[in-house]
Amino acid sequence: MRNVLITGGAGFIGSNFVRYWLANHPGDRVVNLDALTYAGNLESLKDIESNPNYRFIHGNVCDVDCIEKVFEDEKIDTVVNFAAESHVDRSILGPEVFIKTNIHGTFTLLEAARKFWDKDKTGCRFLHVSTDEVYGSLGPEDPAFTEQTPFAPNSPYSASKAASDHLARAYYHTYDLPVLTTNCSNNYGPYQFPEKLIPLVIINALEGKPLPIYGDGMNIRDWLHVEDHCRGIDVVLDKGCLGETYNIGGCNEWANIDIVKLVCEHLDELRPGNAPKSNLITYIKDRLGHDRRYAIDAGKMKRELDWEPLYTFEKGIEETILWYLDNKEWWARVRDGAYRDYYNRQYR
Ligand code: NAD
Ligand code: TDX
Numbered sequence: 001m002r003n004v005l006i007t008g009g010a011g012f013i014g015s016n017f018v019r020y021w022l023a024n025h026p027g028d029r030v031v032n033l034d035a036l037t038y039a040g041n042l043e044s045l046k047d048i049e050s051n052p053n054y055r056f057i058h059g060n061v062c063d064v065d066c067i068e069k070v071f072e073d074e075k076i077d078t079v080v081n082f083a084a085e086s087h088v089d090r091s092i093l094g095p096e097v098f099i100k101t102n103i104h105g106t107f108t109l110l111e112a113a114r115k116f117w118d119k120d121k122t123g124c125r126f127l128h129v130s131t132d133e134v135y136g137s138l139g140p141e142d143p144a145f146t147e148q149t150p151f152a153p154n155s156p157y158s159a160s161k162a163a164s165d166h167l168a169r170a171y172y173h174t175y176d177l178p179v180l181t182t183n184c185s186n187n188y189g190p191y192q193f194p195e196k197l198i199p200l201v202i203i204n205a206l207e208g209k210p211l212p213i214y215g216d217g218m219n220i221r222d223w224l225h226v227e228d229h230c231r232g233i234d235v236v237l238d239k240g241c242l243g244e245t246y247n248i249g250g251c252n253e254w255a256n257i258d259i260v261k262l263v264c265e266h267l268d269e270l271r272p273g274n275a276p277k278s279n280l281i282t283y284i285k286d287r288l289g290h291d292r293r294y295a296i297d298a299g300k301m302k303r304e305l306d307w308e309p310l311y312t313f314e315k316g317i318e319e320t321i322l323w324y325l326d327n328k329e330w331w332a333r334v335r336d337g338a339y340r341d342y343y344n345r346q347y348r
Helices: 012-024 042-048 064-074 088-093 096-116 156-175 197-206 226-239 256-270 299-305 313-326 328-336 338-347
Strands: 003-007 029-034 054-058 078-081 125-131 179-184 186-188 211-214 220-225 245-248 253-255 281-284
Touching: 003 012, 003 064, 012 029, 012 042, 012 226, 029 064, 042 054, 042 328, 054 064, 064 096, 078 096, 078 226, 088 156, 096 125, 096 156, 125 156, 125 226, 156 179, 179 226, 186 226, 186 313, 197 211, 197 256, 197 313, 197 328, 211 256, 220 226, 220 256, 220 313, 226 245, 226 299, 245 299, 253 256, 256 281, 256 313, 313 328, 328 338
Parallel strands: 003 029, 003 078, 029 054, 078 125, 125 179, 179 245, 186 220, 211 281
Antiparallel strands: 220 253
């Protein structure tokens, strides 16, 4: 039985991971520590809040006293660190909180693990969740990012994630802390905050609002279903080599404009209207420093850990669109701040 600390477990990937972990490791205890920023939402975990193996703690990864208390009281032996500011556009508008949470927060967690884990650290694991964006931008003919690709982050977000990856690596080399790092491509699936491309486009299309395309729409991302990411993290925790990094990706590159058109086609079928949804596509000013292309070579995950995505993109995107159609209450509350008002009343 493990005592697993999942930070950022009320966010998009974190909430999917909490659910995944409780279903697949029913003997473990899960502690979800989340600061409940605009991106954190306990509604995403409503179905598991009464699970006796689950506990939520409202806390900040930068708060040393809080983190040390959690390590001590909960006898944490496994950390999966999702907590982060995650949106590139927000990092361009206001980088400071990205530096605090992504760098200082990771540092605080690593320090707590160093302090509380026994010298031999038997059975302990610290898995740091990161992104392909640390590797920078690819040209159209460049090979996909491997674990050997040098870091070249271009946004305040990716720079802060790269810094946290370096800290995780350093704690393995310097202190022998049992650290593993994963660098994953763009995730999609249920419970993603509607500031990110796919949910934003689904919801705007349903509401007849413009579908904003940055620049020429030809920037490329590699998309992976969130459940495949969760499974990837699980196998890295289980079988990964300490101190190493693992690239997790879908081998599924799409230009943004093509994703948006695909979503429009699905919605035209599911919710037919007077005009095709693609009429709402609106080209707008490009994102500053917009990375042109990301692509992940997940060969190491396949060769060494026998992991590969199970979702086809066709199935994953259709299920995701249906999920947003069926869960309007979730996204309406997340968007208009009603959830946070409720939370403040309920838990103040
Ligand atoms: P998200 O923004 O949906 O969720 C982040 C969660 O962290 C939220 O619940 C938020 O409340 C919490 N949080 C923020 N600051 C905190 C703090 N100081 N203390 C405690 N909790 C805090 O993000 P996501 O998309 O789920 O991403 C999760 C992790 O995965 C991040 O580390 C991100 O860099 C990484 N990642 C994301 C993607 C992607 O496509 N979304 C891809 C690769 C890697
Ligand atoms: O309105 C939009 N219009 C648009 O053209 C938005 C929100 C995005 N885009 C473009 C920018 C990107 O090229 O779509 C692409 C995807 O954008 P995001 O959903 O913001 O994701 P991205 O910037 O690629 O970063 C995501 O994947 C890697 C996550 O937000 C990160 O947390 C993760 O590390």
